[in-house]
Amino acid sequence: MSYNVGKYLAKRLEQIGIKDHFAVAGDYNLVLLDQLLDNKNLKQIYDCNELNCGFAAEGYARANGAGVCVVTFSVGAISGMNSALGGAYAENLPVLMVSGGPNSNDYGSGHILHHTTGKTDYDYQMEMAKQVTCAAERITQASEAPQKIDHVLRTMLRERKPAYLEISCNISAQECPAPGPVSTLLAEPKTDKTSLDAAVKKSADFLKGAERVVILVGSKVRPADAEKQAVELADKLGCAVTVMAAAKSYFPEQHPGFRGVYWGVVSSPGAQELVDSADALITIGPNWNDYATVGWRAWPRGKRVLQVEPDRVLVENESFAGFPMREFLSELSKVVTPKPETTKNTTAPKLEIPAAAPSAPLTNDEMTRQIQELLTPDTTLMVETGDSWFNAMRMNLPNGCRVESEMQWGHIGWSIPSGFGCAVGAPKRRNLIMCGDGSFQLTAQEVGQMIRYELPVIIFLVDNKGYGIEIAIHDGPYNYIQNWNYAALMDAFNGEKGHGLGLVAKTAGEMAEAIKKGLANKKGPTLIQCCIPQDDCTEALTVWGREVAQTNARPPIVND
Ligand SMILES: Cc1ncc(Cn2nnc(CCOP(=O)(O)OP(=O)(O)O)c2C)c(N)n1
Numbered sequence: 421m422s423y424n425v426g427k428y429l430a431k432r433l434e435q436i437g438i439k440d441h442f443a444v445a446g447d448y449n450l451v452l453l454d455q456l457l458d459n460k461n462l463k464q465i466y467d468c469n470e471l472n473c474g475f476a477a478e479g480y481a482r483a484n485g486a487g488v489c490v491v492t493f494s495v496g497a498i499s500g501m502n503s504a505l506g507g508a509y510a511e512n513l514p515v516l517m518v519s520g521g522p523n524s525n526d527y528g529s530g531h532i533l534h535h536t537t538g539k540t541d542y543d544y545q546m547e548m549a550k551q552v553t554c555a556a557e558r559i560t561q562a563s564e565a566p567q568k569i570d571h572v573l574r575t576m577l578r579e580r581k582p583a584y585l586e587i588s589c590n591i592s593a594q595e596c597p598a599p600g601p602v603s604t605l606l607a608e609p610k611t612d613k614t615s616l617d618a619a620v621k622k623s624a625d626f627l628k629g630a631e632r633v634v635i636l637v638g639s640k641v642r643p644a645d646a647e648k649q650a651v652e653l654a655d656k657l658g659c660a661v662t663v664m665a666a667a668k669s670y671f672p673e674q675h676p677g678f679r680g681v682y683w684g685v686v687s688s689p690g691a692q693e694l695v696d697s698a699d700a701l702i703t704i705g706p707n708w709n710d711y712a713t714v715g716w717r718a719w720p721r722g723k724r725v726l727q728v729e730p731d732r733v734l735v736e737n738e739s740f741a742g743f744p745m746r747e748f749l750s751e752l753s754k755v756v757t758p759k760p761e762t763t764k765n766t767t768a769p770k771l772e773i774p775a776a777a778p779s780a781p782l783t784n785d786e787m788t789r790q791i792q793e794l795l796t797p798d799t800t801l802m803v804e805t806g807d808s809w810f811n812a813m814r815m816n817l818p819n820g821c822r823v824e825s826e827m828q829w830g831h832i833g834w835s836i837p838s839g840f841g842c843a844v845g846a847p848k849r850r851n852l853i854m855c856g857d858g859s860f861q862l863t864a865q866e867v868g869q870m871i872r873y874e875l876p877v878i879i880f881l882v883d884n885k886g887y888g889i890e891i892a893i894h895d896g897p898y899n900y901i902q903n904w905n906y907a908a909l910m911d912a913f914n915g916e917k918g919h920g921l922g923l924v925a926k927t928a929g930e931m932a933e934a935i936k937k938g939l940a941n942k943k944g945p946t947l948i949q950c951c952i953p954q955d956d957c958t959e960a961l962t963v964w965g966r967e968v969a970q971t972n973a974r975p976p977i978v979n980d
Pocket residue numbers: 804805806807808830831832855856857858859860882884886887888889890
């Protein structure tokens with residue numbers, strides 16, 4: 421078969437496991453979209469806007485390994501950069517953004533083009549993309565397409581970071597060489613056995629002398645593809661295991677060693693004491709940012725910490741590199757001696773909230789309890805920035821249940837389009853979204869796409885009449901919103917023949933009833949507007965918010 425640039429790209433995407441790609445049309449990408457459509461193994465899914473398109477690709481990457489969005493130049497790409505590139509970079513997700521670009525003859529022509537800043541230099545978009553990607557290429561000649569497409573895909577998959585491709589609008593249908601074996605994109609860097617053996621020996625010796633060993637799993641265990649090996653190590657050591665908030669569900673919670681979330685003063689009961697009293701703390705893929713450390717107050721460091729990163733190990737002031745995390749953990753598991761937990765009486769924290777009477781007004785606790793009841797091994801729960809984070813942290817997850825959050829980038833509204841992308845990527849899972857009313861207002865229209873593609877996502881819209889998380893940090897008039905009739909939106913989004921369902925739950929009984937209807941609605945999303953009092957939030961959010969506010973308010977250090 422003869423190839424052109426668009427068909428080459430489509431074949432490569434198919435070869436790396438992409439079945440669906442997301443797009444918003446624009447005259448700079450229409451011919452490219454046609455070439456992608458010609459590949460019958462790739463489905464083209466449309467979004468309402470490019471911000472959502474980028475988040476949908478990011479969500480797809482969470483479910484499927486990698487994601488792709490195709491947008492038009494400038495007005496599309498710059499909007500999509502926030503989600504497909506900045507957000508994916510922060511969250512270590514391999515997302516490819518493909519932007520249609522100016523006709524190759526226009527470069528250097530002095531022509532002023534539409535959808536640009538009106539300058540005759542169109543390089544600004546590439547310069548922006550380079551700041552938030554691991555690889556960025558522009559294609560203005562068909563002959564250069566194979567090398568450039570392979571480069572961005574290979575780098576994106578290896579680094580687990582987003583990449584950027586800009587293809588001139590007159591090039592997508594130009595002939596180019598056919599793609600060779602996909603192995604060229606998937607080859608792993610060679611392990612430095614000497615360094616690996618030295619790291620394992622040093623770490624095993626460090627653990628040998630310890631009495632209270634604790635494992636703390638962080639979010640980078642996922643991009644390192646080392647979740648299984650973390651369990652292997654926990655099984656061999658027999659020690660207590662905690663997770664950071666952004667790694668909730670990255671370690672099986674029914675594992676006998678699981679002891680909850682470590683998050684400083686808002687940790688699960690007993691988890692902070694476990695971590696703080698360990699004389700050997702194995703941190704696996706931690707991300708110690710200001711929110712995770714509760715304003716730099718909960719950040720275990722020093723000689724008692726064995727720090728395991730995706731590409732290096734730090735132990736007793738010695739740094740080792742040249743091997744992947746999963747190989748290190750696997751080799752360490754083979755040589756360590758068991759370090760059973762000494763404080764036998766601790767167990768994993770349980771969410772103990774008594775069921776409310778059906779007629780009782782709905783509360784945050786009752787809402788959380790009912791959502792917890794819905795979790796199954798094949799559930800994915802998208803958890804939006806807000807008190808939803810803290811509600812999810814207190815849930816007990818069946819093994820296999822996945823919590824998805826965006827705790828590094830923290831773009832409110834992420835959960836709706838990302839939840840859409842996740843559901844496209846894994847339609848057989850039970851896809852649930854917990855999203856506050858403030859966040860929802862940024863990306864609500866993507867629920868219409870869930871209706872269009874008949875995705876039975878259940879959205880728990882936390883209607884507490886404002887920005888709960890911001891109120892907990894620092895209140896003011898800016899934290900209050902126009903309160904929509906959220907459930908009524910579904911009627912508007914349905915158009916003539918949609919199957920979206922919008923339900924209001926003001927009591928415990930109404931929520932239980934709405935969940936039943938949502939589970940029965942297989943041909944479209946169900947939005948349950950959970951009406952709770954404005955000041956009804958988790959104790960953890962209140963405490964955490966106060967600490968974050970203090971951290972933000974640190975006076976400038978004056979250097980005399
Ligand atoms: C794009 C973007 N713009 C502003 C912010 C700051 N922010 N963070 N959280 C919020 C409010 C979230 O409110 P809700 O979704 O209602 O959440 P809860 O009431 O806490 O459940 C804002 C406004 C943000 N995180 N992302």
